[in-house]
Amino acid sequence: MTAVDPALRVTVRVPGKINLELSVGPRREDGYHELVTVFQAVSVYDRVMVQAADEWSVRAVGPYADRVPDTEDNLALRAARLLADRAVEMAGAGTRPGPVALTVEKKIPVAAGMAGGSADAAAALVGCAELWDLGVLRDDLEPLAAELGADVPFLLHGGTAVGSGRGDDISPVLSRGEVHWVLWVTTGDGLATPAVFAEFDRLHEGQELDLPSLSPQLVSALRRMDPDAIGTALRNDLQPAALSLRPDLQEVLDAGLDLGARGALVSGSGPTVAFLVGSQAEALDLSMGLAARGPAGDILRVTGPVGGAAVVDSRGARLRL
Numbered sequence: 001m002t003a004v005d006p007a008l009r010v011t012v013r014v015p016g017k018i019n020l021e022l023s024v025g026p027r028r029e030d031g032y033h034e035l036v037t038v039f040q041a042v043s044v045y046d047r048v049m050v051q052a053a054d055e056w057s058v059r060a061v062g063p064y065a066d067r068v069p070d071t072e073d074n075l076a077l078r079a080a081r082l083l084a085d086r087a088v089e090m091a092g093a094g095t096r097p098g099p100v101a102l103t104v105e106k107k108i109p110v111a112a113g114m115a116g117g118s119a120d121a122a123a124a125l126v127g128c129a130e131l132w133d134l135g136v137l138r139d140d141l142e143p144l145a146a147e148l149g150a151d152v153p154f155l156l157h158g159g160t161a162v163g164s165g166r167g168d169d170i171s172p173v174l175s176r177g178e179v180h181w182v183l184w185v186t187t188g189d190g191l192a193t194p195a196v197f198a199e200f201d202r203l204h205e206g207q208e209l210d211l212p213s214l215s216p217q218l219v220s221a222l223r224r225m226d227p228d229a230i231g232t233a234l235r236n237d238l239q240p241a242a243l244s245l246r247p248d249l250q251e252v253l254d255a256g257l258d259l260g261a262r263g264a265l266v267s268g269s270g271p272t273v274a275f276l277v278g279s280q281a282e283a284l285d286l287s288m289g290l291a292a293r294g295p296a297g298d299i300l301r302v303t304g305p306v307g308g309a310a311v312v313d314s315r316g317a318r319l320r321l
């Protein structure tokens with residue numbers, strides 16, 4: 001095996017997200033919905049390795065690799081190409097950077113409402129900017145991130161943040177400490193985000209929708225990091241649409257609440273269900289209870305908030321913010 005010159009290879013670690021609140025308003029002219037959401041980045045990570053190569057390519061490895069496209073529509077590959085196209089005007093790079101080969105170690109569930117594809121795109125932007133030594137700041141990457149998808153700007157930053165507009169206009173939320181979550185992830189097919197928004201439209205046909213808004217209760221509960229208050233304030237306007245497409249999720253929500261979760265909701269467009277618990281010990285109890293009782297699914301214990309896409313060394317240590 002030939003050793004790869006470390007100067008020609010960068011690894012980026014990027015988290016998945018859940019939505020603690022998702023308030024959805026009317027559909028806009030551009031097909032997107034006006035929304036306000038509270039994102040939280042949680043401790044399940046993909047790693048994206050970016051390596052100089054003769055041709056543009058992407059491949060995935062890891063638990064959910066078989067659901068990741070290796071074609072031109074892979075969002076991480078589109079992100080790398082987009083940054084190459086813009087590098088000269090953005091960073092004064094002398095020439096357009098050459099191709100990269102991307103390897104995605106896929107641990108964030110796919111088509112699950114956890115923005116796994118968007119996370120890989122954010123990681124590709126950060127990794128290519130580092131590999132090509134563009135000297136740009138994370139904020140400089142934000143407009144490109146927003147072009148790639150509504151959730152991509154949040155994954156550049158991580159933490160807990162409010163997203164408004166399409167979800168891509170980000171401002172951080174003050175919070176102290178961490179919260180524990182148990183995630184139930186389907187082992188069957190996921191849900192496609194556009195299909196869930198289309199179902200939302202169908203369920204609200206003929207209704208005049210209010211503009212989206214945040215509940216003051218959630219923001220105040222996050223400032224105090226009070227699990228019971230956060231649990232009560234969790235809300236997702238897409239949940240009825242996700243349940244309409246996947247009625248089995250109701251059983252999952254009921255099971256977790258029966259087993260003592262302090263709050264529960266479908267994350268984003270689903271079908272992942274997030275349960276808020278008060279401690280690591282409660283997380284362990286709930287995950288064992290869910291595994292024993294079913295419905296069948298993968299169960300992850302995570303904490304949040306965690307930082308966004310960051311370059312790491314080969315052992316996974318974080319090198320820079």
Ligand code: C5P
Nearest residue numbers: 031032033035149150166167193194197
């Ligand atoms: O931006 P992204 O490609 O991640 O969005 C996926 C799809 O989700 C959009 O094509 C649209 O159908 C839906 N969406 C929406 N309103 C938003 C965000 C996403 O309708 N604010």
